[in-house]
Amino acid sequence: MAIEMKYVFAINFKSYETAYNNVALEIAKTANQLSSKYSNVRIILSVPSVMISKIINIYDDIYLQHIDPLDYGAYTGFLSVDSLKYLEVKGSLINHSEHKIIYRDIEKIVKKMKELNKESLVCADTPGEAAGIAYLNPSMIAVEPPELIGSGIPVSKAKPEVITESLKAVKSVSNIPVLAGAGITIPDDAIKAIELGSSGVLIASAVMKSKNPNKVIIDFVEKMNSV
């Protein structure tokens, strides 16, 4: 499905404790306030599946963090892609470096998501992987070098070539928005990623492990909105 062209600020809650407690709800409130105030930034919250029903009452631009390439059936403990028909999420992150899946499964999920009118944000560890994923035409691709994830060392400054090479590889296949992630810590890291040509950032620890997550989000969104 077509993605509205705004800069994307996607927060992956992962399984940090803050993804489940009151902080998660406060982040959702902040996202809701900011998204009506700043029109150039789309804030996506990628939340644990068990939190959907709580967070959806506060903010509706939410994604799952993973989905299984399964139909309905006898699959104990899995989250079938078909179930998204009944879940009030806009889409799902898939193939995060902490939850890799095989190419054939990415293909199946992306196809199913389109049929369900949901978005797929597919992660890639390298420009080469991003290029392969581009052929599946997902809604967005996020490139994240695994060695920088959670490091506080921003990909946009430490390895800008990963972003530029991914963009080149993806755009030679299709005009899919590419996000940059791993080590994004301060708003300037996001601005640098945008200057390199990316459509926004995917971030986790700088928000979820912060003592003041709402301030972090406000600072990023204000700065990204002014680009």
Ligand SMILES: O=C(CO)COP(=O)(O)O
């Ligand atoms: O994995 C990430 C987002 O999906 C990035 O994590 P950090 O922002 O903690 O580096």
